[in-house]
Amino acid sequence: MRKSLFPILTVVAAIFVIWYGASVGLNMAWAKDQATRAGTDPSFSELVANTWSQTKPKLPAPHQVAVEIWNTTGEMILNGRAFSKRSLIYHSWITLSATGLGFLLGAGFGILLAIGIVYNRVMDMSVMPWVIASQTIPILAIAPMIIVVLNAVGISGLLPKAMISMYLSFFPVVVGMVKGLRSPGMMQLDQMKTWSATKGQEFWRLRLPSSMPYLFTSLKVAMAASLVGAIVGELPTGAVAGLGARLLAGSYYGQTIQIWSALIMAAALAAVLVALIGLIQKIVLKRMGMA
Amino acid sequence: MTDTVISAKDLSLTFQTNDGPVHALKDVTLDIQKGDFVSFIGPSGCGKTTFLRCMADLEHPTGGSITVNGVSPEEARKSRAYGYVFQHAGLYPWRTIGGNIRLPLEIMGYGKADQDERVQRVLDLVELSGFEKKFPWQLSGGMQQRASIARALAFDADILLMDEPFGALDEIVRDHLNEQLLHLWDRTNKTIGFVTHSIPEAVYLSTKIVVMSPRPGRISDVIESTLPKERPLDIRDTPEFLEIAHRVREGLRAGHAYDD
Numbered sequence: 147m148r149k150s151l152f153p154i155l156t157v158v159a160a161i162f163v164i165w166y167g168a169s170v171g172l173n174m175a176w177a178k179d180q181a182t183r184a185g186t187d188p189s190f191s192e193l194v195a196n197t198w199s200q201t202k203p204k205l206p207a208p209h210q211v212a213v214e215i216w217n218t219t220g221e222m223i224l225n226g227r228a229f230s231k232r233s234l235i236y237h238s239w240i241t242l243s244a245t246g247l248g249f250l251l252g253a254g255f256g257i258l259l260a261i262g263i264v265y266n267r268v269m270d271m272s273v274m275p276w277v278i279a280s281q282t283i284p285i286l287a288i289a290p291m292i293i294v295v296l297n298a299v300g301i302s303g304l305l306p307k308a309m310i311s312m313y314l315s316f317f318p319v320v321v322g323m324v325k326g327l328r329s330p331g332m333m334q335l336d337q338m339k340t341w342s343a344t345k346g347q348e349f350w351r352l353r354l355p356s357s358m359p360y361l362f363t364s365l366k367v368a369m370a371a372s373l374v375g376a377i378v379g380e381l382p383t384g385a386v387a388g389l390g391a392r393l394l395a396g397s398y399y400g401q402t403i404q405i406w407s408a409l410i411m412a413a414a415l416a417a418v419l420v421a422l423i424g425l426i427q428k429i430v431l432k433r434m435g436m437a
Numbered sequence: 438m439t440d441t442v443i444s445a446k447d448l449s450l451t452f453q454t455n456d457g458p459v460h461a462l463k464d465v466t467l468d469i470q471k472g473d474f475v476s477f478i479g480p481s482g483c484g485k486t487t488f489l490r491c492m493a494d495l496e497h498p499t500g501g502s503i504t505v506n507g508v509s510p511e512e513a514r515k516s517r518a519y520g521y522v523f524q525h526a527g528l529y530p531w532r533t534i535g536g537n538i539r540l541p542l543e544i545m546g547y548g549k550a551d552q553d554e555r556v557q558r559v560l561d562l563v564e565l566s567g568f569e570k571k572f573p574w575q576l577s578g579g580m581q582q583r584a585s586i587a588r589a590l591a592f593d594a595d596i597l598l599m600d601e602p603f604g605a606l607d608e609i610v611r612d613h614l615n616e617q618l619l620h621l622w623d624r625t626n627k628t629i630g631f632v633t634h635s636i637p638e639a640v641y642l643s644t645k646i647v648v649m650s651p652r653p654g655r656i657s658d659v660i661e662s663t664l665p666k667e668r669p670l671d672i673r674d675t676p677e678f679l680e681i682a683h684r685v686r687e688g689l690r691a692g693h694a695y696d697d
Contacts, residue, residue: 333523336495340521341541342514351540355531434531435572 165208172204173197206403214407231387234411240388242415244304244376248311249369255312256319256368257361263320264327264353265345274324281317285310285375290382307388311375315368322364326357358434362427369419377412389415442506442596442628443469443492449500450487450654460653461487464501467647467656471595474622474629476639477647478685479692484654485632485647489598492630493521505596517545519596520589524604526581528573528588535560535569538588545592559587562621579610583617590625598630603638615641616670623666636689640664640682641673648685650692658688 177196181188188196198207206214218234229236259277262269289310296306330352338348380390389408396405450462462484469475477485490496491503494510505513513519528537535556542552560566563583573581582602589597603611615638622629633639639646640662648658662681664672672678 333525333527337521337523337527338544339495340493340514340519341544342517343544347544351544352529355529358531435533435574436531 162208165205166198169203169205169207170194170197173200176200176204201403202400203402206406210403211406211410214403215410218407234392234407237387237389237392237408238411238415241373241376241380241390241412244307244379244388245311245369245373245415245419247304247308248375249315249372251308252312252315252368252372253319253365256316256364257323259316259320260323260327261349263324277317277320280313285314285378286382288313289379293379307376307379310379311372314375314378315372318364318367318371319361322360322367323357326360326364327353329356329360355434358431359436362423362430365427366420366423369423370416373412373416373419440471441468442471442473443467443504443630445488445491445501445503447501448488448491448498448503450484450491450496450498451500462491462498463653463655465654465656466501467659469628469630469645471628472626473645474631474643475645475647476631476633476643477649478633478636478639479649479654479657479689480634480651482651482654483649483692484651485649486600487654488649489600489630489632492596493519493598495521517592518594519598520592520594522582522586522589522597522599522602524601526573526578526585528581528584530573533570533572534565534576534584537573537584538591541588541592547592555591559590562590562624563587564617577610579606579614582606582614586618586621590621594627596628596630600632601634602631604634611635611638612670618642619668636682636685637673640678640685641668641670646681646685648688648692650689655692657692658684660684660688 174193174197177188177193177200180196181193197203198210200206203210215234218232222228222230222233222235227233229239259273263273264270292309292313293306296302296309327349334352334356335348338352343351376388377390377393380388381394389412392408393405396402396408445465445467448462448465449460452459452461465484465488477488479485487496491498492505492510494514503510506516506518508516528534529540532540538556538559539552542555547555556569557566560569563586565580565583565587568576568580568584573584576584586597586599586602603614606614619642631639631642644662646660646662647656648660649655650657660681663677664681
């Protein structure tokens with residue numbers, strides 16, 4: 147842990163330097179413009195200070211984003227308004243619930259599809275191209291359709307967004323699980339045959355345990371994709387709540403600080419979710435004696 | 438009067454490949470009696486492993502006939518007539534040694550108490566008592582292979598088919614395992630089919646040595662061993678042993694094994 151701390155801090159420091167530098171560069175024109183109109187002649191350090199404190203900067207400085215995030219999370223908790231509509235926690239929760247449901251649906255669907263592909267020759271020959279084709283369709287184009295169609299059959303709210311999440315997240319699970327379920331070698335399959343094992347016994351005792359490392363790797367990718375799906379699902383649909391809605395509202399009103407705080411929140415959420423799967427992976431593989 | 442356990446008559450197996458047909462086995466005829474320790478020796482490509490796999494119903498002959506315990510290999514497999522030991526131990530890394538030995542027992546539907554008793558018994562047989570709760574990676578290669586033999590013994594099949602089980606192990610470990618295997622065979626009175634490419638190993642272990650040659654895979658000599666059943670390791674320095682080894686070597690040469 148201590149060994150990895152130094153490189154991580156170095157990278158973080160580098161990011162901050164680049165970020166502050168970039169916000170000086172990008173916001174400088176506006177700062178100079180303001181100064182000219184006001185007829186003042188500020189020094190360079192005053193200009194730099196200005197680029198880091200504009201209300202609608204092209205690129206907000208890290209501390210501006212940090213303050214915004216604190217104002218919409220920690221402070222609201224202190225004020226007892228953690229789940230008010232202005233709270234980022236509330237919006238994160240909306241997105242998180244769609245992400246979670248979409249992830250579960252996607253992982254389940256992906257595993258079932260992989261089992262079908264591994265055990266059924268017809269599915270093996272036919273399904274994969276469709277799975278790949280499904281991922282080449284821009285999700286932004288299909289998301290409104292899913293919302294509209296599901297709305298027409300009376301399904302609205304959480305489920306349509308979860309469906310979009312699922313649409314993105316089942317793909318890595320299918321690919322990973324097909325590979326995982328096929329990972330036992332010829333010898334291990336022959337061995338099962340010498341014991342006259344049934345297909346079911348072969349699946350539960352050999353193929354499924356063999357696929358665990360593959361499953362967890364693909365679940366991590368699926369979780370990240372699921373979060374992207376939930377956010378994208380909120381963008382074109384006029385959603386009023388969720389991180390996606392926050393991003394959209396921010397872009398309507400040029401609230402770049404709000405956009406960046408929602409982005410950082412989404413990234414943090416993804417990191418926590420992926421780390422959570424990593425933890426489960428560690429526990430499961432340890433209990434299986436494989437880690 | 439001895440019982441014939443495995444009987445092959447004019448057995449042939451031809452693989453169709455892109456480079457034309459490959460005759461893995463051609464007109465192989467052999468009888469194995471109950472309690473025999475039969476070694477199959479020959480250069481790679483001579484069909485020794487294929488022959489063993491035919492007995493185990495893992496390959497399907499394209500000509501001739503083979504019976505195991507008087508029935509087809511498929512029926513024999515389904516009635517769990519044999520245990521098969523592969524070249525690699527193939528233990529499941531997510532199961533303990535005990536769990537690995539339990540695996541075929543679970544598949545075959547033995548009761549829990551019966552499973553426990555059998556696991557203990559075969560662990561004793563291969564001298565691995567006390568290792569039941571260890572995971573495979575905690576054991577040496579030789580111990581892993583012993584565990585895999587224990588697994589093949591656990592369900593009391595009368596026939597043990599072994600495909601170069603000690604091929605990946607070093608000489609010293611191999612000697613030790615050979616000695617143990619003879620003890621085990623002596624105590625259990627099983628019929629053993631053993632594929633190897635080591636002449637000393639074949640001579641030391643076997644009551645019958647089947648010398649095979651490639652292209653097409655066929656039997657070039659069958660040598661009945663005159664060695665006593667009791668075989669200490671230093672029997673390998675006796676003139677009798679060397680004479681049999683010499684005959685095996687001659688058989689391999691006669692089969693044009695070193696043509697190219």
